[in-house]
Amino acid sequence: MKIVKHSGAIVDFNRSKLKQSLLKSGATSAIVDDVLHLIEKEVYEGISTKRIYKMAFGLLKKVSNSHAARYNLREAIRLLGPAGFFFEKFIARLFATEHYEAKVNVILRGKCVSHEIDVVVKKSDVITMVECKFHVGREAATDVKVPMYILSRFNDLKEKKHEIFSRNDTISKCWIVTNNRFTSDAIDFAKCSGLNLMCWDYPAINNLKTKIDNGQLYPITCLTTLTLFEKEKLLILDIILVREIVNNRTDLEKIGLSSTRIKNVIKEASELCGFI
Secondary structure, eight states, rough: OOOEEEEEEEOOOOHHHHHHHHHHHOOOHHHHHOOOOOOOOOOTTTTHHHHHHHHHHHHHHHHHHHEEEEEEEEHHHHHTTTTHHHHHHHHHHHTTTOOOOOEEEEEEEEEEEEEEEEEEEETEEEEEEEEEEEOOTTTTOOOOOHHHHHHHHHHHHSHHHHHHSSBBBOOEEEEESSSSOOOOOHHHHHHHTOOOEESOOOSSSSSHHHHHHHHHHOGGGOOOOHHHHHHHHHHHTTTTBBGGGOOOHHHHHHHOHHHOOOHHHHHHHHHHOOOO
């Protein structure tokens, strides 16, 4: 049976691939088999992957909000847009949980011009600039022009001393992070020029998805017990990670949730962050 991807490409329906994505939600094999059985009864020639995803998400949500939230991870990252400012804050949080000092939206004077850097991090006296490339469209990829451009900015900044964490800081490393993927040319250029890349599935081990899962660093936009408007309110209050509300009724009260809603949200957040 043929299905239609987000990009418009037509491919064969892959049951095993869908099963693996469902298992990664934390659902048991028995639950996943039941979900697959129900989906297979509904799929038809030419169905979109978006429609299949919605069916899977809805079926998982009936079983467990936290399973659905985890299955929804990539979409949740996309919901940190559209401008990408909250994605930058999210990336800063990821570095901070690995014992980096982190600052967002730092303006620095280079040898030639001034630059606004998305995130600057420091660990063991090594200071790194982190540029975040956010894509709203799921199929968009960061091409080679981006690391070429960022390399020129990095070279301009590393020539000078800066006042970031102290009065005499030097930037010696550069990361580029995107919520989607890099083209092969972008990866080759970054390797050749000494830039570090991270995206949804690159590098193979410490990519964006594995860092989130291994550290339970889920964005607040994952939660299924909150509306989009409520998630946006929390982001504005600088609540970026789900773990930040596990023991925090105050901010949930600030956005107008009832006691019952707060209980449900904290339950989902606790289950999600406690997943092993």
